[in-house]
Amino acid sequence: MTPAPVLVGYTADERGDDALALADLYARATGAPLTVANVRPPGWPARGPGSVDAEWTAYLREHSAEVLDLAARRLGDRADTDFVSHPHRGSGRGLAEAARAAGAGLIVIGSAPGGPRGGVAVGSTADQLLHGAPVPVLLAPVGFADAPPPRLERLTVAYRRGREDPLPGAADLAAALDAPVRLVSLVPRPAGLPARFRRGAQDAGDVVARALAAAEDDLADAAARLRDRLPAHLEITTETAEGAGIGAALRSLALLPGELLACQSSHDGPIRKVFLGESSGKIVRAAPCPIVVLPRGNPPE
Structure with missing residues (x-):
């Protein structure tokens, strides 16, 4: 039986790289497929009921796709990997939604910027997940990607x-x-x-x-x-x-x-x-x- 996917929240910065390195290590150890998710802001409302700013929405999607392309390059030739761009106003709540949609059994995130090297810092993304995530939440310490075990x-x-x-x-x-x-x-x-x-x-x-x-x-x-x-x-x-x-x-x-x-x-x-x-x-x-x-x-x- 294939294990449930591991979902990792990825951003194009150090915390994203830390989370990706840890999620890849965990997924390889357990044989689980990996889902890389980037939470992007939703489109802005425009004139007219139910309308959104199409140009801004297209930019957000393009930027999110570039972030996920970077994650794919970081992972190299890893198989069993999906890439998801998920719109939501809250990064942690968006990852929880993406985890439900993917049927994930674990969510992996990095620490908030500014935390001590080798330690865990809780920011807004972690705070949202640590108060309502439907599956276990795994946090990577600051700098984990520099020398993963x-x-x-x-x-x-x-x-x-x-x-x-x-x-x-x-x-x-x-x-x-x-x-x-x-x-x-x-x-x-x-x-x-x-x-x-x-x-x-x-x-x-x-x-x-x-x-x-x-x-x-x-x-x-x-x-x-x-x-x-x-x-x-x-x-x-x-x-x-x-x-x-x-x-x-x-x-x-x-x-x-x-x-x-x-x-x-x-x-x-x-x-x-x-x-x-x-x-x-x-x-x-x-x-x-x-x-x-x-x-x-x-x-x-």
């Missing part, structure tokens, strides 16, 4: 026991990529906690030590449940990470060159949609590698 070699899943379970979506990703999984629990250290109450303290009342122990128990349970969903040859490991906040805990993790990070949408969002909450938002903005945000709710069987 040869493959995506491990999936690290930010895990926290709660109402929304990332394991079904993570299992689908790992199986599609044929990649091992690392389940990680991020344990923020309470503000103002003395240094003696950090990792390794022996005090039985140490709040961090208790939080770490509880996180390790949760991870062991999650790993056992994930094992039933993954092919037997894929390794599952667990790790706790502590820091002054979620971002600091995340940045303390060792990463492989081909690391892919995954986090779950907030339970406050709509079912089967991506919705960035407070914790997931902190994870996305601190991500030091490509990160995919999974929709709320288990995927349909």
Whole structure:
């Protein structure tokens, strides 16, 4: 069975190149076809009911076609690729519409301009997708296209026991990529906690030590449940990470060159949609590698 297409939002700039490089890497790893989409503005209204400025509309279409031609040249001789020019006033909402039309199983975008090299910056396009996309959203870090890894070699899943379970979506990703999984629990250290109450303290009342122990128990349970969903040859490991906040805990993790990070949408969002909450938002903005945000709710069987 052919995997659902990967849809990448492409613009003729660095963020477009970053997204294209990551989408191509993911699509090749999973055997999925690739759809390259450029969202162009709709035509301007002209005189008369239902009329538009034909000259301006023709220019917008021509410019969008040139952008897609550039993407085709970037991809070289890659097969199984479609190119779509989609009119919409909002780039993120337009990509969501294009993804539905293409039957895509994943949307890939680049980071907003001005973000730190190697980090993820959320702009208006990402903000629209991260609050309503119908499929997982994968964000490329700034500069990813400069030196992409040869493959995506491990999936690290930010895990926290709660109402929304990332394991079904993570299992689908790992199986599609044929990649091992690392389940990680991020344990923020309470503000103002003395240094003696950090990792390794022996005090039985140490709040961090208790939080770490509880996180390790949760991870062991999650790993056992994930094992039933993954092919037997894929390794599952667990790790706790502590820091002054979620971002600091995340940045303390060792990463492989081909690391892919995954986090779950907030339970406050709509079912089967991506919705960035407070914790997931902190994870996305601190991500030091490509990160995919999974929709709320288990995927349909």
